Amino acid sequence: MLRPDYPIRTARLVLRPFRPSDLDDVFAYRSLPDVTRYLHDEPYTRAQAAENLAKWIGQREITEEGQWLATAVTLDGRVIGEVDVTWRSEEHRQGEIGYIFNPAFQGKGYAREAAEVMLEIGFEGLGLHRIVAECEVRNEPSWRLMERLGMRREAHFRHHEFFKGEWADCFVYAMLAEEHRNH
Ligand SMILES: CC(C)(COP(=O)(O)OP(=O)(O)OC[C@H]1O[C@@H](n2cnc3c(N)ncnc32)[C@H](O)[C@@H]1OP(=O)(O)O)[C@@H](O)C(=O)NCCC(=O)NCCS
Structure with a gap:
């Protein structure tokens, strides 16, 4: 059981559950093809953004x-x-993290700052032993972030998925609890 004590404050950011009033902000980046290029999701219409936001609001x-x-x-x-x-x-104390940012706020270390909180919650709050993150190999900003977080590249799967009309390769990165403590 994990119910984080929101809001969570970092040096520059505040992390909290989603709210209905976040629709404009969410639609602003989830509607962009550049953002969804390596996501399974396609760019959202406003209606899809509202539908997904309604689901996320409960996931606290x-x-x-x-x-x-x-x-x-x-x-x-x-x-x-x-x-x-x-x-x-x-049973195996395994977890996974993910992140998606508005391009206007990329390249500033914000994604790293927020992802570090997810690792902390996973290892300390959920008591996980190992956390993974996966991305398409061409999604360099994503795997470079995994490396900045101190995660190790564990796998390069060739053609593991027929993704958006072509065969795609995937990197799997991981971090163990003891590696997190020593990072
Ligand atoms: C993946 C993603 C979250 C990475 O975001 P990002 O902003 O590049 O990642 P970070 O927060 O670690 O920022 C790092 C960059 O900020 C720079 N930076 C500037 N100020 C900084 C600061 N105060 N602290 C840390 N880094 C800073 C770093 O130098 C680095 O720049 P570089 O990439 O030119 O070397 C982003 O590209 C994204 O949302 N992509 C679309 C969705 C997606 O594909 N998600 C992943 C699916 S697997």
Whole structure:
């Protein structure tokens, strides 16, 4: 069981659950093809953004494996991106993190600052032993962030998915709890 004590403040950001009033901010970046290029999602219409936002609003606690925390990353009250942590396996204490940011707020270290909170929640809050992150190999900003977070590249899967009309390769990165403590 994990129910983070929101809001979570970092040096520059405030992380909190999503709210209905976040729709404009979420639609602003989730509607951009550049943002969804390596995501399974396509650019959202406003209606799709509203539909997904409604689901994320409830995802503020984790009570069983398979669930994930949908977390809004805000700067001066505006949602600039999202981070998440998923409880993959209770028995094996495994989890996964993810992140998506508005391009206007990329290249400033904000994604790293917020993703570090997800690792902390995963290892300390959920008691995970290992956390993974995956991305398309061409998504260099994503795997470079994984490396900045101190995650190790564990796998390069060739053609693991027929993704948006072509075969795609995938990197798997991971971090163990003891590596997190020593990072
Ligand atoms: C993946 C993604 C979140 C990475 O975002 P990002 O802003 O590049 O990542 P960071 O927050 O670590 O920022 C790092 C950059 O900020 C720069 N930076 C500037 N000020 C900084 C500061 N105070 N602290 C740290 N870094 C800073 C770094 O130098 C680095 O720039 P560089 O890439 O030119 O070397 C972003 O590209 C994204 O949202 N992509 C679209 C969605 C997506 O594909 N998500 C991943 C799916 S697997």
